[in-house]
Amino acid sequence: MSGLDLFMNAAEAFLRWDVILAILIGMSLGLFFGLLPGIGGLTALALLLPLVQGMDPLPGLAFLLSVHAVIYNGGSVTAVLFGVPGAPPSAATLIDGQPLARQGRAAYAIAAALSASAIGGVFGALILGLLLPVLKPVVFLLGSPETFLLALAGVACLAILGKGSMTKGLIAGGLGLCLAMVGYQQTTGVPRFWFGSDYMLDGFRVVPVVTGLFALPELVRLALTGSAIATTKAEGAMPARQIVDGILAPLHHWALTLRSSFLGTVIGITPGVGGEASSFIAYGAAKHSAPNAEEFGKGAIEGVIAPEAANNAKEGGALVPTLALGIPGSAGMVLLLGAFQLLGLEPGARFLKEHMDLAIGLTLTLAVANLVSAIMMLALARPLVSVSALPGRVLAPMLMAVVLLGIYATDGSFLDIGVTFLFGGLGLAMQGLGYGRAALVLGFVLGHLIETYFGISLQAYGAGFILRPTTLTIGLLLLAGMFWRPAVQMLLGRR
DSSP: OOHHHHHHHHHHHHTSHHHHHHHHHHHHHHHHHHTSTTTHHHHHHHHHGGGGTTSOHHHHHHHHHHHHHHHHHHHHHHHHHHSOOSSGGGHHHHHHHHHHHHTTOHHHHHHHHHHHHHHHHHHHHHHHHHHHHHHHHHHTTOOHHHHHHHHHHHHHHHHHHSSSOHHHHHHHHHHHHHHHTSEEOTTTOOEESOTTOHHHHTOOOHHHHHIIIIIHHHHHHHHHHOSBSOOSOOOSOOOHHHHHHHHHHHHHTHHHHHHHHHHHHHHHHSTTOOHHHHHHHHHHHHHHHOTTGGGTTSSOTHHHHHHHHHHHHHHHHHHHHHHHHSOOSSHHHHHHHHHHHHTTOOOSHHHHHHOHHHHHHHHHHHHHHHHHHHHHHHHHHHHHGGGGGSBHHHHHHHHHHHHHHHHHHHHSOHHHHHHHHHHHHHHHHHHHHTOOHHHHHHHHHHHHHHHHHHHHHHHHHGGGGGGSHHHHHHHHHHHHHHHHHHHHHHHHHHO
């Protein structure tokens, strides 16, 4: 099938009413959660993950991807208006967005942020669409040993490059791998660690694990806080002239917009590097190259454009390793991998061979969601920000009811709710002790893949499979990734 035929098939599937409806609902929920500082993209995905159970793959994945793609647009609005970023990647936007709001130019900053986000998001989706056909023949060259090591590298990269201690990241990733071993072994069918419980024979389910780890700790924090999320009053009006100037600002600074979008896409392709990194690196690069660097931090519009373009572009980049190799390019993609598992799909070489139309459909979803959400936010920014004034003690019980209902509806098991609270406790402990929860989930999601391909590699090639040229290269890159940061720190320490 030619590339044009594939695109036409994907476009036809994408234009189904249920896919369009899923995208619109996903965008609305993404913007809603984006306007709630502290909830964050991971929590929103964890809350909504149970809803895709039983859905067709395209509308189900399009729903979650729309949530994830637009959530930072809402965050940029609260960052400018209140100085409170809706999500960590929006923190770089407030550095110049808030001073602009204090100058009475909030509409200008918001429109520039949303316009740059839309351009960055479409740029990232375009790069994704261009790379997928090129990567397809490359990933077919990967055998079971290479797939095993790439999956292992994915867990290690997120653990190493994530926030905090590398040791704690590796421990969290290792714990996820151990949890994945509960239940039937994939290739032999032998049950392990099931403690005589029929429920445990199938292992832990993705939805209770992810929801417990990410959603429950945030809901507990919201309930304990009790007060309204945004305690300051929005500054500035939304005059039409400022909105038009803001929309045109990224086009006026087109070189900066494209450079930041490219930077965000490359960072997104790199597994384990988070959204905060893309926005702050783009902000730093913009300041370094700007002739008016002294104005950064005082209300430079370039300081709003650069992080927002990079922030949304990174999602297209993050989908490249996620779809082609099954290795998530960001923490949000870890949860999206969980959705793939929930829908019976396995990203990687086989996925591109059998579901290229679905991959192109997700690319279209990313582009459309970024464009339409920017227009929606421009029209609804002012009334929508009132949701951030909701008290935590009102919001937390409402969200908790949605969570528990969604978990029970997934498989109709009350034990799933118990497992959710169990992992909620673990999530609270990990949060308090500084362990990366995303690394645990990635180890859990990729655990079956790692174990299965390790077993196949041993049977096919023996223990010498690690000495194949490609596996040896990947293994050396993995070791280099593990030790480069400590090595650099040691060298800097000696100086």
